[in-house]
Amino acid sequence: MAIITGGPGAVTLGPADRAAAVAAVKAELRAGLAEDDALIGALADTAIGLAEQVTGQVLIAREAAADMPAGAAWQMLPAVPVRAIQAAPDMTIDIDGDGRGWVRMAAAARVTFTAGIAADWDGLPAGLRQGVAMLAAHLFADRGATTPVPAAVTALWRPFRRIALIPGVRA
Incomplete structure (x- = not known):
């Protein structure tokens, strides 16, 4: 079995969700420059993909x-x-x-x-949204990758992690 499209980590936000994510990241950065929106949107896609890998769940449907x-x-x-x-x-x-x-x-x-956990960005639980915004802001602010990811990011995502010791089996 192989995921063809749309599985965990394969994220490209739709226009409305991208605009909401960009606004959240800009609020985290305390920045308002529209010229950075494309980069911030791409970083939000990356952050959501990483959140999905950490949690083991698709975030936005x-x-x-x-x-x-x-x-x-x-x-x-x-x-x-x-x-x-x-x-x-x-x-x-x-x-x-x-x-x-x-x-x-x-x-x-x-x-x-x-x-997906939520239908759209606004429907995501606050901890997931905040962690994604913090990670995307970190990636934007530290493009030289000289500092580690803030521990708060994974702490915000930890309650949403799905861990399985054995694959799901059903009778």
């Missing part, structure tokens, strides 16, 4: 696709939390209480689904 093999057993989709799965013929789908998406299918297919 987006469509993703995964190639899944045929099988009678339940197979877990590779991103969480899943909000919706596009059903196809000969496919059984389910989303459990932990936001994990599951499929069973008679033939191998590409499964399209939507995953």
Whole structure:
């Protein structure tokens, strides 16, 4: 199985979310220069991608696709939390209480689904938003990479981490 598009870390914010993220980063920087918006937006994409890798979750809802093999057993989709799965013929789908998406299918297919904690930037929990803004501001202010990432960034994200000692299995 392989994520084709939209999985954790593959972030490009939409226009409204990018504008909100840029505003949050500029507030963190106490800066107002519009000429830096493109760079700050790109750094916000990077910060969200890193937050997704740390938390193990997709932050802002987006469509993703995964190639899944045929099988009678339940197979877990590779991103969480899943909000919706596009059903196809000969496919059984389910989303459990932990936001994990599951499929069973008679033939191998590409499964399209939507995953994300929040529908948009404003819907993200405050700790995730603040950590992303702080990291993007840090990346902007210290482009020479001479200082470590503020510890507060990971501290803000820690409550949202998903850790699994074994892969998900479903009977």
